[in-house]
Amino acid sequence: MNPSFSLAVVVDDDPDIALAARLALRDMFERIEALSSPADLIPLLKRESPDAILLDLNFQRSATDGREGLDFLGKIMDHDPDAAVVIITAHGAVSTAVEALKRGASDFVAKPWSNERLAATVRSAAALRRSKIDARVERSRASELAHGTETPLIGRSASIERVRRLIERAAPTDANVLILGENGTGKEIVAREIHRLSKRGALPMVAIDLGATNETIFESELFGHVKGAFTGAAGERIGRLKAADHSTLFLDEVGNLPLHLQPKLLTALEQRKVVPVGANRPVDIDVRVVAATNLSVEQLADEGRFRQDLLFRLNTIEIHLPPLRARREDIPLLLDHYLALFARKYDRPARAVPPAALEVLVRHDWPGNVRALRHAAERAVIMADGEHYRTEDFTLPSRPDASAVSAPEIATSLNLDQFEKQMIERALRMHHFNISLAANELGLSRGALYRRMEKHGL
Numbered sequence: 001m002n003p004s005f006s007l008a009v010v011v012d013d014d015p016d017i018a019l020a021a022r023l024a025l026r027d028m029f030e031r032i033e034a035l036s037s038p039a040d041l042i043p044l045l046k047r048e049s050p051d052a053i054l055l056d057l058n059f060q061r062s063a064t065d066g067r068e069g070l071d072f073l074g075k076i077m078d079h080d081p082d083a084a085v086v087i088i089t090a091h092g093a094v095s096t097a098v099e100a101l102k103r104g105a106s107d108f109v110a111k112p113w114s115n116e117r118l119a120a121t122v123r124s125a126a127a128l129r130r131s132k133i134d135a136r137v138e139r140s141r142a143s144e145l146a147h148g149t150e151t152p153l154i155g156r157s158a159s160i161e162r163v164r165r166l167i168e169r170a171a172p173t174d175a176n177v178l179i180l181g182e183n184g185t186g187k188e189i190v191a192r193e194i195h196r197l198s199k200r201g202a203l204p205m206v207a208i209d210l211g212a213t214n215e216t217i218f219e220s221e222l223f224g225h226v227k228g229a230f231t232g233a234a235g236e237r238i239g240r241l242k243a244a245d246h247s248t249l250f251l252d253e254v255g256n257l258p259l260h261l262q263p264k265l266l267t268a269l270e271q272r273k274v275v276p277v278g279a280n281r282p283v284d285i286d287v288r289v290v291a292a293t294n295l296s297v298e299q300l301a302d303e304g305r306f307r308q309d310l311l312f313r314l315n316t317i318e319i320h321l322p323p324l325r326a327r328r329e330d331i332p333l334l335l336d337h338y339l340a341l342f343a344r345k346y347d348r349p350a351r352a353v354p355p356a357a358l359e360v361l362v363r364h365d366w367p368g369n370v371r372a373l374r375h376a377a378e379r380a381v382i383m384a385d386g387e388h389y390r391t392e393d394f395t396l397p398s399r400p401d402a403s404a405v406s407a408p409e410i411a412t413s414l415n416l417d418q419f420e421k422q423m424i425e426r427a428l429r430m431h432h433f434n435i436s437l438a439a440n441e442l443g444l445s446r447g448a449l450y451r452r453m454e455k456h457g458l
Contacts, residue, residue: 004028004217005051005126006448009044011035011072012056012088017111021054021088024115025122030448038072045079052126055105056088057096066096070103077104084129086122127237153189154337155330159322163190170317171197176269178254178314179292181321183435184371187292188252190319194290195248206244211253211436212445218261223268225277241274244287254314255293255306256436266310289314294436324366324373331362334370338377339389348381357391364396368433375458421456424449428458 008029010021018034025032029051035041037059044050053076057069069087076083087100087108097108106125109118153160153167170177171194179187188207195205213221220230224239241249257265268274269289273282291314293300300306324331335353343350353361366372380393423442431437439449452458 004123005030005130006451007031007033007048007050008052008054008122008126009033009035009041009050010054011038011041012054013037013059014056017056017088020115021118024113024118028119028123028126030445038069041072042075042079045076045083049080050083051129052084052086052122054086054088054109054122057100066100070096070100073100073103073105082129082132084122084125086125131237153186153193154334155327156333157322157327157330159327160330163319163321166317166319167193167197170194170319172199174199174288175316176289176291176314177317177319178311179290179319179321180297181292181294182323182369183294183433184369185321185323186370187321188250190321191248191250191252191290191292195250195288198248198288200247200288203247205248205250206240207250207252208240209252211256212450219264219277222265223274223276226279228278230277236276239274239276241268241285241287242276242283244285246286247288249287249289251289251291251314253293253436254291255295255300259305259307262307262310266307266313269310269313324369328362331366331373332358334373335361335377338374339381342378342381346381348384351384351387351389353389357389357394360391360396361394367429372433420452421458424452424456424458428453 005028008025008031010018010032012018012021012034013036015034015036018036022032022034033044033050035044038055041053041055055069055073055076057066059068066089073085073087076085081104083104085100085105087097087105088111089097089100089108090111097105097110100108106128107121109121153164167190177191177194179190181187191207192205195201208221219225220237220239222239222241224237224242227236251265268285271282272285272287274285275282295306300311301308324334332353335358339353340350342348368375376394376396379395380389383395384390384393424438427438427441431441435449439445442449444452
């Protein structure tokens with residue numbers, strides 16, 4: 001079973017309790033950290049963002065009032081108001097647990113617990129946290145679109161002008177659109193521009209990354225579920241298709257949807273109805289679908305990989321986004337935009353890019369496309385200390401030769417963080433910044449790889 005969430009943290013000074021929690025939750029999380037003292041939790045929260053935290057209330061010997069745990073609960077909520085904290089308490093301490101709920105805890109479990117009860121409680125708390133974050137991101141993006149501050153589709157090349165014309169023609173219709181392009185070319189930007197210019201643009205666009213959606217929760221994510229539909233379904237949940245009613249649903253990385261799940265998506269789109277998990281009656285939906293994939297036309301034509309009837313449903317209009325190496329004339333414009341953007345963000349002075357450095361940047365192949373250029377510009381703004389930007393400020397990765405790819409690399413540092421960064425960089429270069437392939441090479445989910453890339457500034 002693939003884990004549904006990335007990280008859980010168990011804070012309890014009893015190693016047996018911590019071990020029991022790890023065993024009960026190991027199928028749900030990619031990683032579980034156990035801490036014996038709540039004092040270690042805040043430093044961890046400054047580095048990472050756990051999907052769920054299990055927090056004991058008493059740590060000092062003979063302590064039974066829960067004050068220490070409640071105090072640290074307040075610190076957790078101050079640091080992250082969306083934190084999903086499940087309190088671990090003893091039988092008979094219900095009043096303290098209720099006080100914890102008032103202070104922001106998601107739920108509580110009593111010792112000794114049943115593993116099913118613990119797993120259901122933690123899953124619900126983590127899912128609620130994810131929903132809160134997703135909703136805030138959508139509201140933020142909708143606000144950015146309304147005020148025109150989101151990154152635009154930048155460029156004057158002929159290929160980008162063709163993309164703009166297709167967007168202008170397709171957006172006012174309700175036709176489904178399929179956006180094709182390598183990772184980092186700006187497929188989501190195009191999707192949001194189509195939505196903004198459509199008749200549905202007054203409502204927020206709803207997005208789901210099918211490449212990062214666990215198979216076991218696919219139906220719940222897309223179609224929703226009713227209370228009691230499965231273990232952990234503590235309440236009703238509206239799926240993404242219904243959430244996008246009268247708006248636009250953006251299916252990111254649709255090409256990574258497993259073949260056996262594709263008929264379920266096709267049926268919903270054809271019938272314009274969804275049946276939430278555990279429900280008996282279908283619910284009508286009115287959505288416009290914009291999908292995106294990094295698969296090529298040839299890969300999509302492989303019936304063993306992608307259903308052709310679903311492809312026909314999605315690609316009423318196809319928009320091909322060119323890689324950055326195919327529109328090098330746009331690189332100076334993109335650099336100007338991102339260098340100015342990050343100079344404002346980090347309150348750094350404006351600097352020019354000398355012609356020699358600009359030539360190097362324009363000739364670079366940018367295997368990660370616009371996303372890689374954006375990250376390089378951000379690093380340059382942070383690292384530059386001279387009057388002008390230098391080529392080395394952008395820390396462009398060198399292209400590995402065949403021997404470097406095929407032979408095992410020896411880490412240049414024994415520091416675990418540095419070693420992890422080196423391995424991620426190697427996998428990204430090996431697969432030309434194809435996130436799905438690099439994640440598979442590393443044994444990670446796409447979402448986990450994105451989080452680690454953000455952590456290391458890649």
